[in-house]
Amino acid sequence: MSSLDIVGPQLAVLVAAGVVILIDALVPQQRRLLPYVALVGLAASAAWTTVWVARDDWQTAFGGTLALDQYSTFFYYLFAGITATVVLASIDWVNREGRGQGEYYALILTSCAGLMFLAAARDLITIFIALELSSIPQYILAGWGKDERSSEAGLKYLLLGAIASALLLYGMALLYGATGTTLLSEIRAAIEAGGEANRSLLVLAATLLIAGFGFKMAVVPFQMWVPDVYQGAPTPVAAYLSVGSKAAAFAVVTRIFFEALGARFLSDDWSNIFAVLAAVSMTLGNVMAIVQTDIKRMLGYSSIAQAGTFMIGLAAISASGHEFTLGASGVLLFLAAYAFTNLGAFVAVIAISQKIGSDQIKDYAGMWRRSPVLTVALSFCLVSLSGIPPTVGFWAKLYVFNAGIRADLAWLVIVGVLNSVISAYYYLGVARQMFVGEPESTEPVRTSPSLGLSLGVATLGVLVFGILPMPLISAAKDAAVIFGQH
C-alpha cells in the first residue's frame, strides 16, 4: 500500500485518464466536461504531491526503482502545471476538431503520468518503460490533425523515436554489462569500486544514452525531427512536446549523470561531451531560427537552441565541492523558467492563428492594434526566451552561466552569451512585426477564456518570477540537494 501511496501523484493522473475515457464512452452528451475532469485529476495529483512535501518523508518504492524525493516532487509540480496549461490551451482546438475528444485528453494524461514516472525513476528498466509510456501517446498526438502535415509529423516522430529508443536500450545494456546492476545508486557504487578499468565501456554506454535522450531533449545532432514535427503537429501538442517531453528528458539525464555517472574520473568526459553539444545546439538552433518565416518552425529551432543552453548546466557536472550541484539546480531552474515562457509563447500563437488562420510571421504584422493584450504577453515571452531582464528567462540564463563559470567553462559561457545576442535578433524581430508592422485588417483578435487563462498564468509567471525569482531558485536548489556533495 505504501508503494502505491508513493506513486499517488502518477495514479491520480492515470485515474483521471480512465475517467475521461469512461465519460466519453458512457455519457457522450457530457463531453464538454472532459477537459475539466482532466484538470481535476491534475489538481489532485498536485495536491497529493503537496501532502508528500508537507510530510517531508522521502522514500523509495518498488524495490528502490522509484524515488519520492525533492527532485521528483519538483517535476511532479512542473509536469502537472505544464499538462494543465496544455489542456486549457487544447479546449478550443479539440472542440473544433470534434472527433476523439476523450482519447485526446486521455492520451495527454497518460503521457503526463509517463513523464512523472520518468522524473522518479532510479532504475534503468523503469526509466525505459516510463519513457515509452510518455512517448507512445506523444507519437499518436503528433499525428492527430487531419491534414497530411500532421500525419507526416506523427510518422516521422514515431520512426525517429524508435531509433532513439533502440540506441538508448543499447546504452543501458552496455551500462548493465559494465556494472552488473540496473539501479542507479548501485551503478555508482560499482563504478567507484571498479575504478578506471571499465572506462572505455562506460564512455561508450554513456554516449549511447546521450544519443537516445538527445532525441527527446532535441539537441544537435538529434534534432532533425523538431521543426517538421512542431510545424505539422497540432499546436497544443507541439507546445506539450517542446516543454513537457524535453523537461522529462533533461530530468532523467540529469539524474542519471549526476547520480550514477558523476564519479570524478568520468565527469570530465561527460562535461566535454555536453559542452560541445551545448555549443553546437545553441549556435545551430539560433542560426537556423533566424531564417524561418513560420513561427512554429522558428519556435522549433529556438527550442533546440534553448536545450543547448540548459545543457551548459549538465556540462557543469565537472565542478567540484559544494558547487557540484550548481549545474543540476541550474538545469531545473531553466526548465521551470522555460516551461512558463515557451508555453506562454505557444498559447499566444494558438490564439493568434485561430483567428488569422496562418502561422506566418509576416501575418503577425500590426497585431498590437488587433489585440494589445496578446501582443504584450507574447512579447514578454519572447523577451524572456532571449534572456533579457526583467523576465524569468534572464535569471535562468544567469544562473546557468554562473554554474558554467564555476565549472571552468568560460568559453562555453561566452558562446552562450553571444548566442543570446543572436537569438534576440529573431525573437525581437517577431515583437517588432507585431508592434510596428501594418496590419492587413483591423479586425480585433479575441481569445477564449480558457486560452486567456492559460496565457495569463504563463505570462504572469514570466513576469512575477522575473522580478522576484527567489521562490523558483530555492525550489530548484532544494530539488538538486539529492545529488549531494562530491
Added chain:
Amino acid sequence: MELTVLVFLPAAAAVLVLLLPQRSEALAKYVALAGSLAALALSIYLFFDFDMGREGFQYAVKKDWVDIGSFNLQYHLGVDGLSLPLVVLTTFLTVASVLVSFSVTQRQRAYYAALLVLSTSVLGVFTALDFLLFFLFWELELFPMFLLIAIWGSGRKEYSATKFVLYTIAGSAFMLVGILVLAFSADTFNIVDLGQHGAFSDALFSERWIFLFLFVGFAVKLPIVPLHTWLPDAHSDAPTAVSVMLAGVLLKMGGYGIIRTCVTIMPGAADEYSIWFAAIGAASVLYGAFITLRQTDLKRLVAYSSVSHMGIVLLGIGALGSASLAGATYQMLAHGLITGLLFVMVGLMYERTHTREISRLGGLARQMPLITTGIVFAGFASLGLPALAGFIAEVTIFLGSFQRYEWAVLISIFGVVLSAGYILWMLQRVVFGPVRHEWDDLHDQQHWWEHSVVVGLAALVVLLGVYPALVFDRLQPAIDSIVMRVGS
C-alpha cells in the same frame, strides 16, 4: 527610501497613465507631467539636502534580493556627488520631454507610459550600487526606447530602432560578461565593495580584458568613434522628446558607467588605457566635428555634434586627473542641457515646416523670431560661449588634461573651433539669409508648454555657466575619492 520613491515615481505615473480609460486619453499628458514634476521636485530636494561634508553614498537602501547560487544580488541604491547632479538632470529633462510631447496625438497613453518608464530606467542606472541591478536598469531602457522610436518616430524608424537595440545589446552582452567575471572573482556584485577589492588577479581574464569588456558596453552608449553609427540614425528618426532624452541623459549613462565602474573598480587598468582614451576621445572630437560640417539634415547635424562633444568627455576621463574627471562630468551635464535645447528647437521648427533639410530652410528669423532666438542661444551655448555651461565644462577638461596629454587637448581645441564653424554656418543657412515665402503662414513658438521648456532649459544653461560651484561643491569630493584610488 527617498531614492526608491524617486526611481519608481515615473514608473508609477506610467501605470496610472495606462490605466486611464480610452475616453480620457487627453488626460495622459497631465498625469505624465504631474508625475515627472513630482520626481523633479524630489530630486531637487535631495540635491540641496545632500550633505556635502560626508564621504560616500547617501540615502542608501540595501536589501537582499536574489541568491544565484554562490552569491547574493542586492537591491542597493545610493547617490554621491557624482550621480546626484545626473539624477537631477534626468528628472529635469523628463519634465522637458513630457512638455515637448504635448503636440503628440497618436496613442498618447502608451507614448507617455514609455517615456516615463524610460525615465525610471535611467534614474535606476544612476542610482544603482549593485552591478547587476545597474545592468538590469541599463537593459530596461531598451524596451521604451525601441517602442518610442519605432512607433512614434519618422522616416526609417523601424530600421533605426532595431539598429539602436542591436548595438546596445551587443555592447551590453560584453558588459554582462565583464560584470560576471568581476563578480565571480570578488563574490559580490556590490559596486562599493568591488571598488575596494584591489587587483583582480585571480579572475578568469586579466583585468585589462575585464576593463575592455565593460568599456565596450559603455562606449557604444557614449558613443565613441567607430561605435557611433547608430546615434545619427536613432536621433534623426526619433520624435523630439526621445532625442532630448537620448542626447540628454542616455549618452551620459555611458560616461557615468565608465567613471563609476571601469575607473573606480579597476584604476590600474584605467591608467594603462589612459592614453587610448585620450586618443580615441580626441579622434571622436575631430572626426565628429568634420562629419558634422557635412550634414544636410538638421537633426543629424546635432547628433554628430554630440559625438564630437562626448569625445571631449572621454578625453577628460582619460586624463584621470581631479579637474579633468570633474570637467568630464560637468560636460555631461552641460551637453545634456544644451543639446536637449538644440533638439527642442529643431523639433519645434520641424513641427512647423515638416522638413529638416537645411537647404530647404532659410530666413526663418523673420517668420519665427522666438524660435530663432532659442536656436541661436542654444547654438552659442553649444560652441562654448563663455558664461554658459558648455564653456565651463570644456575649459575645465582642457586645463585638467593639458599636463598629461597636451597633444590630445590641442587636437580637441581644434575640434571646438570647427564646432563654431558648423554651428554658425547652420544658423546662417537656417534662420538667416533671404526669406522663403513658402514658410510665410507658419506661426512662431506659441504654446505655454513650448515657452516653458525653452526658458527652463536656457535658464539652467546660464545658471550652470555663471554659478558652477553649485555642482562642483558636490561633485569634487566624489571625484577626488576616485582619483585618490587611481593614484595609489
